[in-house]
């Protein structure tokens with residue numbers, strides 16, 4: 001009897017503590033969602049709004065572009081040299097140039113699976129009025145030959161890619177899937193957010209808060225400009241409730257639980273997915289040295305709160321300053337994320353060049369070494385080009401960056417792309433030595449680390465020395481011999 | 482109260498990268514025992530009695546060593562973050578090697594298989610030479626000797642005597658390591674394009690491991706192991722370092738080396754050990770120095786060094802002053818000067 005009582009006591013205690021635990025969990029999760037979810041508690045504030053909407057949050061066009069970018073990346077490697085009807089090219093161009101007015105543009109990534117079921121299958125389910133080409137950087141790009149505009153650079157690359165199987169030009173060293181994807185992230189997503197919505201449209205006169213963004217819209221000029229920039233950032237609305245690792249795994253389609261915030265069993269690609277830049281921010285942050293993802297996402301949430309609180313009136317000058325400061329914080333952190341990527345891939349390229357040298361002297365393993373090298377170089381170049389799509393004009397830094405990496409990778413025969421002729425063929429010249437090119441990679445890392453005050457600094461070439469010194473174990477001690 | 486800061490005390494004994502790692506101490510005692518028992522024909526009891534002589538380990542001099550070990554480590558914890566580290570020098574050299582654009586990194590070839598062992602050997606040799614050189618300077622430069630004589634004030638030697646070091650001397654050693662080790666690492670890191678590793682045993686440099694395992698701790702002990710004249714031309718024996726600690730004048734400024742004797746050989750400072758040598762350790766009587774007061778040990782060298790610096794500045798001013806006094810009449814006499822110039 002006594003025994004049973006004792007057990008029931010333990011059982012009761014267990015139930016009680018479980019209940020209190022879940023209660024406390026509930027309360028923390030509700031406190032999490034309170035003001036931590038982007039787009040929450042954003043009523044319509046536009047004066048004289050006639051429509052039926054009750055929520056002023058809208059960044060569907062931006063998520064549609066995230067999905068167009070994801071899908072384009074998937075098919076760039078489907079290039080076909082024997083394609084007289086240009087089928088492949090048209091498919092690629094479809095994702096770059098067309099809006100999904102007819103709701104037929106399939107989302108190629110993420111595709112629904114039992115492990116990671118997604119809510120939308122067609123781009124048009126999210127937005128029917130968006131394309132990538134119309135939003136690409138229109139300025140001449142110094143990071144690419146012939147001063148082409150951003151959209152022309154991407155078109156040029158897509159055309160080249162469509163005619164090469166696998167999308168990789170091994171003769172000139174161009175890995176188009178990487179180049180196109182990384183550069184599009186910069187020329188469209190980063191460029192629109194930081195050189196347009198958070199820049200021009202955050203001035204007092206442009207897109208004021210006491211007027212709808214456009215006639216009849218449920219959101220003000222400032223509300224919508226801010227939302228659009230958030231959409232380009234690519235973070236899930238509930239990012240503040242996730243760890244960097246979770247946010248990263250969501251992008252990788254590996255963590256349904258973390259993605260499915262509203263617990264309806266499917267991932268809403270509009271609100272519950274991690275894309276592009278936010279994915280890279282998560283990747284660096286999960287290393288533990290940085291906090292880009294949360295810093296930027298929180299600044300977006302805070303800024304939107306200030307704008308919402310203005311309640312459809314013009315922003316006071318102090319509020320406008322606060323919002324502009326947050327925009328500044330967002331874009332400087334964003335630039336850091338991109339330059340961290342440049343830093344990382346410069347380190348990868350350095351290591352790949354060693355492998356290429358090894359293959360040259362041993363006469364074997366060249367194909368494998370080159371494939372890695374060109375992939376990483378594509379990422380390096382793509383991100384370096386992306387970095388130059390923002391509002392900051394660091395022309396000296398950019399010139400050095402472009403000069404050190406060149407228009408193409410240094411090939412094992414020491415040739416390197418130096419330009420493009422009038423019929424669109426690459427022009428090549430004799431480049432420097434592999435050793436010298438490796439030095440450039442180190443210098444690129446130094447340049448990025450210095451100009452952008454980087455903290456993550458993955459693949460730091462000279463960092464290997466630090467770990468070597470660690471193994472020496474010579475701590476600083478006062479010791480005679 | 483958080484005692485984590487005191488972790489270095491046990492750490493030093495369980496880390497094979499450290500000289501007083503228990504394994505090295507044990508091997509030292511074993512070698513000492515074999516030396517006494519097999520070569521010097523001591524009885525088992527007498528050998529052990531001599532090795533574990535409590536007069537040695539519980540002497541005043543030894544207690545000073547133990548206390549300095551604790552206090553110095555604490556002081557170095559505070560100072561080490563601001564001191565130059567190997568990485569700064571290594572990075573500088575590495576980038577300089579790339580920028581000079583004359584020597585290319587070796588493209589990976591057959592040599593690269595041996596690179597870790599070549600690196601490990603070079604590292605050890607350069608490290609040893611830098612220790613010899615700085616040690617010699619510690620003796621020859623009077624500003625440095627004020628600090629280094631702390632180490633020589635030990636009247637009893639135990640493995641813990643290595644910690645009988647003034648913190649300022651410790652700082653000098655840190656800079657020495659930064660420069661010599663940083664340079665070797667930077668050069669080899671460049672040559673190998675970053676694919677560099679050190680040959681280690683239990684995480685310690687292979688050669689340091691061998692050096693310590695073969696009884697490096699006996700250098701500071703009362704067990705006088707000599708290697709014989711031929712070997713002592715190449716390697717410093719424990720007995721040779723004990724000569725370095727001798728009060729006798731003829732032994733002063735001899736045997737600066739740590740592992741290799743060749744440096745002393747080239748600099749004419751090598752002295753071979755005698756079998757059965759009986760050496761009195763410590764400073765000569767003319768160095769009036771308080772040996773067993775920790776407070777004075779820390780403070781006196783600083784005062785002495787400052788006095789020396791002040792004196793030499795004063796002296797040089799005096800020289801300049803008297804020189805200018807002598808010059809004055811010449812300077813005033815313009816004609817004289819012109820004539821001088823014309824003459825020359």
Ligand SMILES: [Zn+2]
Pocket residue numbers: 480481632701722726
């Ligand atoms: Zn000594």
Ligand SMILES: [Zn+2]
Pocket residue numbers: 616620629632633725
């Ligand atoms: Zn000495």
